[in-house]
Amino acid sequence: MHVLIIGAGGFIGRHLAGRLVAEGVRVTAAGRAPERLERLIPGAAALRCDLTQDDIGDWRRRLIGVDAVVNCAGLFGDTRGYADVHERGPAALFDACRATGVGHVVQISALGADARAASAYHRSKAAADDHLAAIDPAGSVMGWTVLRPSLVIGRGGRSSALFAALAALPVMPRLAQAGGLVQPIHVDDLVEVVIRLLRAPLPLAKRLDVVGPHAMTTDALTACFRQWLGLLPAWGFTVPQLVLAAVARIGIGPVTREGMAMLAAGNAAASAPMVLATGHLPAPLHQALARHPAIDADLRQARLVPVAPVLRLMLALVWLAGGIVPLVFTPQATSAAWLARVGLTDMPATAVLWAGSMADIAIGLALLVRSRGAALAGIVLMTAYTLILTRIAPELWTDPFGALVKNAAVLGLSLAVYALETRHG
Template sequence: MTNRTSLRVMVTGATGLIGAAITDALIRRGHDVVPAVREPVRAARRWPGRRAVAVDFATDVHAADWIPRLVGCDAVVNAAGIFREHGGSTFHAVHEAAPKALFEACMASRVGRVVQISALGADARAESAFHLSKRAADQALLSMPLDACVVRPSLVFSPDGASTRSFLALASLPWMPLPGGGEQRVQPLHLDDLVEAVVALVEAQRVPRTLDAVGPAAMSLRGYLSTLRAQLELPPSRVVGLPIGWMQAGARLLQRGRRQGFATDALRMLARGNIGSAAAITDVLGHPPRDAAHFIAPGQAQPLLMQARLRWLLPVLRLSIAVVWLGSGLVSMGLYPIADSLAMLERVGLESVLARGALYTAAALDLALGLSMLRPPPRWLLKLQAAVIIGYTAILTVALPEFWLHPFAPLLKNLPILAGLWILHEFRERE
């Protein structure tokens, strides 16, 4: 690298969590950053006036795809990555084929510095498809005559990160259910330290070939969550150890779901441990990385605690409403005497075959709505449920007004259910 004050740096995956933070930091340092992203419009909204380059790691797997985009670039930071495969965005394409093509193009274009954001665990012991694909690209880069560094982050803490939000939610539970009691070893790193290290690597005259980006000390997963819990200003929590076999079975079940394709690999990587030496990153930063006990600033504690609790309280609310619908449907199907149900419908104005048809239709609708709530439903379905409840309530108010004064409050209970549906509707994007 040269001693130029300003460098032109292409950052791939610039709208992702890590890529965006690196882009922001490089811009603050006065560098000319070229975000290379799948959706340039999104990048333009975040960085107005900055030229973004459209790329697609699912298809840009030849050096010729990248060479025109690298004109004038002094450095490249590859922060593109996925945790779950979807469509053409496979681990092989996004982590291996496209990065190899990019690195070959960097070599052909004489790019002065390449920083590859990999992952801790992408080494000779790698087993998961995620780690194996990362390792393949890392090895390809290190075999080329490029001035390059492979950065391998451990768990990265950022309030905006999906994994961090999951850990904070776990830490906020009254009891923390952890695989094997949470004795797995982790070494979390704050995003700010990772970004500072990457910027230093871009600007440095010389860089190490690899860098384990880890926190200052290893700890158990249980200890990490307890540390987060203390920073959320919560008292100590009891840990509930879950058998690893149960967790693996549950992960395989979730693996079938579109949103949880990374579940089994995540468990495997967690069981292996996620630690390394902090000496190299301390040298790059010029100071030790932030201790996990200081990840959350005091002013952040309450907002983060609210977000963390919503992450599990919303599913609890959703599933409780599912139980109400399913219970109502099963009761109407015959758990409650059919004759008594038909007698009630007679008072509403329905008799004989019509009453029986209405009973079973309503029961089937209740069961369908209950099943729909086992997973986060779209907002229109939440509105439909509210409309059904309001309809039921209106009919019974006219035909059986005494139910408002019934000691078991069958109609009054509809009000908190409607409030629950409203809450789920407003917070739909959080689940």
């Protein structure tokens, strides 16, 4: 069997591709960065695709020799991209699958996907689901399955990052009325469901809610993650709705307004139809998490999630102050005296002052808008500043206010921010 996975570089796609490759299945991973996919998924072939641009003709050429297609592609929080990535792009893919004789298509949708849903995310997912179901309603020519998972838990998932971060706080935040019932399923169980469906005899035409065996509150889910992280039970407090709304608006870590709204609406369903269709009973969450014991890196990551944006903000303020203060608040004579020590006077001195200040401000602004590489540029510039000042004014190392010693702290903060922003190239 040759399986093409769209969105193979994402959370679910990578877990599915890795499992299929390990079982000897021929896998082609599709995404916008095939070179990255080849590194991330050893043993899989890779091809370039872009759901925002590719049409049915592009897909027909790629689908030659493909037996099954799994669409794992998805966005969350970027409402402007929903129409292309969730609707038009998958529709072209599904039409091409029907035209080229692909045997089975699995669409990874979302629990709650409905044309009348309040969430734009759910409405866009439902549009693709309906299009797939309408191509061959009975699945007699091309088998199809729409899987609608609840919260999918596992390393690398947004939901796991959010609830692990909440669980790792010194006190346990309760989401009050913001959290309805959820029915999480571990990504291993979702992958098992997909594989069983890929191997099921055709015809097949089903929509299945993919959920764990038990519904729970978001507070119980957070407590489950705290136990997994090896932390003792902690005192809890109810987070006011206004605070939750403000945090979601700022977008701290994985918290978004759309995500909080979806949690408030609830995310639970009956698991019996899925179990009947696949013969697989997902494990309760605490057992599923226990299959992958937490390590020190998991706890560090959980604690860094809420801290990372604060570190970036603090570093940005340092750079903005470094650029604005010399131009606005420092006496011109003071700046001129310092520049004269390196042989710069008059117009050259003014030019260097403005160039340095503008560079500092640019790095500060780049950090605020989360430009990749901003922290690295700051490391280079701060190192240069430190070397120059050490050369012309070594006495600053013994300054009682730590004029140069503080540069070491800024460099350390810059290294931390750079490490947190690094992604697979």
